[in-house]
Amino acid sequence: MGPAPRRTRRVQVGHLGIGGGEPVRVQAMTKTDTRDTQATLDQIRALEVAGAEIIRLALPDPESLASLARLRPHTTAPLVGDVHFDHRLAVGALEAGADKIRINPGNIPDPARLRQVVEAAKQRGVPIRIGINSGSVPMALVREYGGPNARAMVAAAVQTATLFEEWGFSSLVISLKSSSVAETIEANRLLAAQLDYPIHLGVTAAGPALQSAVRSSLALGPLLMQGIGDTVRISITGDPGREVEVAWEILRALGLRQRGPIVVSCPTCARCHHPDLPALVERISTRLAQADVSASITVAVMGCEVNGPGEAREADLGIALSKTAAHIFRQGRVIAHVPIAQAEQALLKQIEALLREKPAPPDKGP
Amino acid sequence: MGPAPRRTRRVQVGHLGIGGGEPVRVQAMTKTDTRDTQATLDQIRALEVAGAEIIRLALPDPESLASLARLRPHTTAPLVGDVHFDHRLAVGALEAGADKIRINPGNIPDPARLRQVVEAAKQRGVPIRIGINSGSVPMALVREYGGPNARAMVAAAVQTATLFEEWGFSSLVISLKSSSVAETIEANRLLAAQLDYPIHLGVTAAGPALQSAVRSSLALGPLLMQGIGDTVRISITGDPGREVEVAWEILRALGLRQRGPIVVSCPTCARCHHPDLPALVERISTRLAQADVSASITVAVMGCEVNGPGEAREADLGIALSKTAAHIFRQGRVIAHVPIAQAEQALLKQIEALLREKPAPPDKGP
Numbered sequence: 001m002g003p004a005p006r007r008t009r010r011v012q013v014g015h016l017g018i019g020g021g022e023p024v025r026v027q028a029m030t031k032t033d034t035r036d037t038q039a040t041l042d043q044i045r046a047l048e049v050a051g052a053e054i055i056r057l058a059l060p061d062p063e064s065l066a067s068l069a070r071l072r073p074h075t076t077a078p079l080v081g082d083v084h085f086d087h088r089l090a091v092g093a094l095e096a097g098a099d100k101i102r103i104n105p106g107n108i109p110d111p112a113r114l115r116q117v118v119e120a121a122k123q124r125g126v127p128i129r130i131g132i133n134s135g136s137v138p139m140a141l142v143r144e145y146g147g148p149n150a151r152a153m154v155a156a157a158v159q160t161a162t163l164f165e166e167w168g169f170s171s172l173v174i175s176l177k178s179s180s181v182a183e184t185i186e187a188n189r190l191l192a193a194q195l196d197y198p199i200h201l202g203v204t205a206a207g208p209a210l211q212s213a214v215r216s217s218l219a220l221g222p223l224l225m226q227g228i229g230d231t232v233r234i235s236i237t238g239d240p241g242r243e244v245e246v247a248w249e250i251l252r253a254l255g256l257r258q259r260g261p262i263v264v265s266c267p268t269c270a271r272c273h274h275p276d277l278p279a280l281v282e283r284i285s286t287r288l289a290q291a292d293v294s295a296s297i298t299v300a301v302m303g304c305e306v307n308g309p310g311e312a313r314e315a316d317l318g319i320a321l322s323k324t325a326a327h328i329f330r331q332g333r334v335i336a337h338v339p340i341a342q343a344e345q346a347l348l349k350q351i352e353a354l355l356r357e358k359p360a361p362p363d364k365g366p
Numbered sequence: 367m368g369p370a371p372r373r374t375r376r377v378q379v380g381h382l383g384i385g386g387g388e389p390v391r392v393q394a395m396t397k398t399d400t401r402d403t404q405a406t407l408d409q410i411r412a413l414e415v416a417g418a419e420i421i422r423l424a425l426p427d428p429e430s431l432a433s434l435a436r437l438r439p440h441t442t443a444p445l446v447g448d449v450h451f452d453h454r455l456a457v458g459a460l461e462a463g464a465d466k467i468r469i470n471p472g473n474i475p476d477p478a479r480l481r482q483v484v485e486a487a488k489q490r491g492v493p494i495r496i497g498i499n500s501g502s503v504p505m506a507l508v509r510e511y512g513g514p515n516a517r518a519m520v521a522a523a524v525q526t527a528t529l530f531e532e533w534g535f536s537s538l539v540i541s542l543k544s545s546s547v548a549e550t551i552e553a554n555r556l557l558a559a560q561l562d563y564p565i566h567l568g569v570t571a572a573g574p575a576l577q578s579a580v581r582s583s584l585a586l587g588p589l590l591m592q593g594i595g596d597t598v599r600i601s602i603t604g605d606p607g608r609e610v611e612v613a614w615e616i617l618r619a620l621g622l623r624q625r626g627p628i629v630v631s632c633p634t635c636a637r638c639h640h641p642d643l644p645a646l647v648e649r650i651s652t653r654l655a656q657a658d659v660s661a662s663i664t665v666a667v668m669g670c671e672v673n674g675p676g677e678a679r680e681a682d683l684g685i686a687l688s689k690t691a692a693h694i695f696r697q698g699r700v701i702a703h704v705p706i707a708q709a710e711q712a713l714l715k716q717i718e719a720l721l722r723e724k725p726a727p728p729d730k731g732p
Contacts, residue, residue, distance in 0.1 A: 034636040058636035082635070084672045104672070135668075135676025148676060179630050179677060181587075181619045205630045205668065205677050208647065210608070213576050214615040217583035221547075222591065235633040237667075238644045242576070243633070249580040253547045264545050264571045267601040267609070269448070270400040270424035278604045281574065302501075302571065306450045306470070310501025310514060311545060311571050 006227045008198045011127040011171050013054055014078030014099035018127075018173060019198025019230040024256050026247045027200070027233040028052035029082070031240050034064035041071045043240065048077055050244040051259060051293070054231065056080040056102065065092040072097035080129070087113035091120045100173070102129040105160040106136035114160075118169045127171040128164070132156045133204055134178035150187035153178070154194065161195060173231070175200035184219040188228055198230035205235060212236045213246045224254055261288040264300040264311055264318075272303030273321035273340060280344055287348060291355050299351065300329075317354050319347045330354070372593045374564045377493040377537050379420055380444030380465035384493075384539060385564025385596040390622050392613045393566070393599040394418035395448070397606050400430035407437045409606065414443055416610040417625060417659070420597065422446040422468065431458040438463035446495070453479035457486045466539070468495040471526040472502035480526075484535045493537040494530070498522045499570055500544035516553035519544070520560065527561060539597070541566035550585040554594055564596035571601060578602045579612045590620055627654040630666040630677055630684075638669030639687035639706060646710055653714060657721050665717065666695075683720050685713045696720070 010020025018025055028047040032039040034057050044055050059065055059081045068081065080100040081093030085107045093101050101121065108114055121128050137148040137156050145152035153176040161172060174197050176187040184203055192199065203219045206212035216234045223229050232250070234243040251257040265281040266272070274280060281301050288299060300318035302308030312318025312329040320327050326343035328336040328350060338346045376386025384391055394413045398405040400423050410421050425431055425447045434447065446466040447459030451473045459467050467487065474480055487494050503514040503522050511518035519542040527538055540563050542553040550569055557565065569585045572578035582600045589595050598616070600609040617623035631647040632638070640646060647667050654665060666684035668674030678684025678695040686693050692709035694702040694716060704712045 029633065029635055031634050031638075032636065040636075060637045064636060084637075107672070133673045133676065135673030135680070137676075148680070179680075182621065204673060205632045205666065207629050207631045208644075208651070209576060210579050210612065211615055211629070213579040214583045214612060215619045217580045218587040218616065218619050221584040221587050225588065237631040237633055237647050240633075246576065246580060249577055250584065253581045253584050255548065263573050263577070265573045265603040266571045267395065267603055267606075268397050269395055270398065270430060271426045271450075272397075278574075281603050285574070300571065306473070307499045307501030307570060310499065310503075314501070314514070314545075 006192055006196075008196050008230060009170070011100075011173055011198060012125075013080070013127060015076065016053055016078050018054075022230070024224065024229055024251055025053045025231040026051055026244060026251070026257075027054040027056060027080075027231050028240055028244050028247075029056040029058070029233065034058055035061075035067050037067045037070045040067060041074055044071070044075055044077055044079075047240060047244060048075075050241045051248050052077075052244045054078045054080060054100075056082050056233070058082045059089050059093050060084070061089070062092065065089065065096045068093065068098065069096040082131075084108075087117050090117040094120045094124050094126055098126065100127045100129060102131045104131050104133065104136055105156060106132065106138050109138060111163060114163065115167055118164055118167050121171070122167075122169050125171070127173060128169070129173040129175060129200060130157055130160045130164075131175045131200070132177070134180070134183060135204065150176075150178075150183050150190060153183075153187045154190045157191060158194060161197065170197075172197045173200050174198075175202065177202050177204040179203060179205045179215075181215055181219040185222055188223050189226075192228045199228060200231045200233065201229040202233040202235055207237055209236050209238055209242045209246070213249075216246060217250055220250060221254065224250070224256060258296040260293045261291055261295055262298045263288060264298060264302075264315055266302045266304070266307065266311075268303050271306060273323060274303050274343070277301065277303045283344065284347065284351070287351060295355055297354055299347075301347070317347070317350055319343055372558055372562075374562050374596060375536070377466075377539055377564060378491075379446070379493060381442065382419060382444050384420075384566075388596070390590065390595060390617055391419045391597040392417055392610060392617070392623075393420040393422060393446075393597050394606055394610050394613075395422040395424070395599065400424055400426075401433050403433045403436045406433060407440055410437070410441055410443055410445075413606060413610060416607045417614050418443075418610045420444045420446060420466075422448050422599070424448045425455050425459050426450070427455070428458065431455065431462045434459065434464065435462040448497075450474075453483050456483040460486045460490050460492055464492065466493045466495060468497045470497050470499065470502055471522060472498065472504050475504060477529060480529065481533055484530055484533050487537070488533075488535050491537070493539060494535070495539040495541060495566060496523055496526045496530075497541045497566070498543070500546070500549060501570065516542075516544075516549050516556060519549075519553045520556045523557060524560060527563065536563075538563045539566050540564075541568065543568050543570040545569060545571045545581075547581055547585040551588055554589050555592075558594045565594060566597045566599065567595040568599040568601055573603055575602050575604055575608045575612070579615075582612060583616055586616060587620065590616070590622060624662040626659045627657055627661055628664045629654060630664060630668075630681055632668045632670070632673065632677075634669050637672060639689060640669050640709070643667065643669045649710065650713065650717070653717060661721055663720055665713075667713070683713070683716055685709055
């Protein structure tokens with residue numbers, strides 16, 4: 001959908017590419033105390049299972065660096081070290097085996113110190129993300145642009161990228177994050193028009209799951225539809241697995257990536273012929289969540305005859321209820337009518353059959 | 367943000383206007399059996415408390431009409447009767463006191479029957495929503511356009527609106543709903559370019575809450591940012607209160623409406639200085655949810671010194687933690703430093719003070 005994606009340079013993060021025609025990558029961040037090596041490794045693995053392709057760890061102190069070095073041999077996940085304030089931690093992250101580091105020029109203002117980080121990254125062939133947040137734009141730029149706004153964020157990114165280029169380093173990813181939807185869109189559009197580095201997208205401090213799902217979708221949607229954005233991270237106050245879930249929902253709904261089955265289900269109303277359709281949908285979703293992620297099928301569960309037959313017909317597998325029966329559709333054709341009490345069982349049987357047969361389509365790149 | 371909204375005609379639904387410069391209205395739909403008068407009335411009231419401004423009821427049979435007539439005197443909420451298949455139910459809905467009716471020309475194909483509905487609506491001065499769903503586009507148009515796609519939906523709407531205009535009726539709202547994000551955007555953009563009736567937006571069969579929040583935001587965001595959309599309804603398989611919550615989140619995040627306090631909170635990571643920030647955020651949110659909806663304040667809860675001070679400074683009230691203390695900001699200035707163990711108590715105290723003082727800003731129309 002929409003125009004061709006913006007063509008960016010490509011950077012390599014562990015075994016994965018970002019930008020340059022690669023699919024939009026799903027990132028996550030651990031929320032454990034990084035010094036707790038086992039807990040952090042466990043969360044990295046859980047996030048990988050949930051669908052995270054790149055995983056970031058906060059490295060606030062030397063003990064966290066030591067923990068990263070200890071867990072590094074135990075995972076092939078592309079790991080990003082997130083560093084603030086102290087440039088020595090960024091150099092240490094590279095030594096500990098980070099596949100990318102994220103620094104925030106808003107809190108490492110000294111060019112001599114930044115240069116040490118850049119030289120260390122250059123030596124190891126590891127990319128750097130210049131991560132600008134509206135909450136930590138350098139004060140000089142905040143004053144120049146009249147606030148920590150979109151133009152101030154873009155100026156901070158361009159300033160740092162230009163410095164890095166002068167030092168012969170261009171293995172960069174850039175992010176401009178704000179907690180405002182409008183500012184996120186404006187800043188990233190301005191950035192995409194000025195630089196051709198891959199862009200990491202996210203809304204910062206977006207709040208609890210449902211609120212973040214709304215704000216992140218509103219901000220990232222128009223950008224991704226325009227071809228802007230090479231990696232995404234959804235910020236949620238709560239379970240990091242939900243961050244990955246929302247990221248995939250966004251990419252799937254925009255047709256940019258495929259991953260696992262999709263459920264289409266009606267909101268129910270007085271017309272619904274099932275005594276508890278939400279519970280039925282939850283059970284069907286639970287079964288589908290166990291399917292292989294390569295099974296990109298759509299299953300529709302519809303409670304009445306208004307839009308039920310239409311939606312069920314458009315899905316790979318669908319069920320539409322009427323007063324007297326459940327009608328089961330497969331690839332657009334009715335294949336069975338069963339009593340409503342047997343609807344769930346019949347649908348599950350068809351799901352099993354479809355999952356056995358359905359070949360996995362290739363993942364869509366942008 | 368964005369361009370001026372599209373100027374539409376205005377229709378009156380009970381005591382509320384839709385279109386013609388009115389704020390974007392939040393709709394909801396009851397999920398009770400409409401025949402159960404008390405349960406339906408209770409749900410109407412609960413939805414009003416949650417923030418629904420217009421409430422739709424499915425009217426699948428004469429018993430539901432009788433129930434609508436019984437509950438009508440007990441609520442001033444603008445009520446919409448949702449009718450399919452049988453035009454006599456639409457006429458009956460008008461007689462029972464509906465402030466608007468929604469019909470689907472995909473399942474009332476006979477013009478003579480449609481005309482009876484239009485004449486009854488004209489006589490009572492009640493508007494009609496022409497509600498097209500991709501799942502129930504008239505078959506002739508599906509064939510003509512090669513599928514139940516955006517162009518087929520627009521053609522169905524234009525065809526019906528033209529017919530109604532020929533009969534001297536133009537108190538119309540139009541909706542084109544699909545379960546696809548891309549199709550929803552395309553169809554409504556085409557529609558907005560062709561007709562100047564108010565548009566009701568929604569993604570149909572969007573699934574459970576988090577999935578629907580993503581799909582609805584992705585589809586409605588670009589339209590609302592462009593000024594397209596006069597009312598919204600979010601379809602969620604589950605609690606109807608969540609539909610209203612997501613609708614308001616969307617409108618607030620786009621700056622189109624204001625309603626109640628907004629929480630900005632960080633996702634937490636290894637840097638977080640609070641032992642359980644998500645639980646703290648939940649308690650703060652619970653308190654703020656009890657505030658009057660006119661209290662449009664923003665409260666930031668941030669776990670560390672990276673973006674914490676910046677986000678806290680931008681909020682009306684904010685708390686940013688450091689290793690040794692919680693720093694409390696009010697309207698951009700630090701007003702207190704307290705031990706982290708007292709952070710919650712201190713923040714709640716400031717919230718109470720702010721809620722007592724803060725004057726309610728006027729609701730922003732588009």
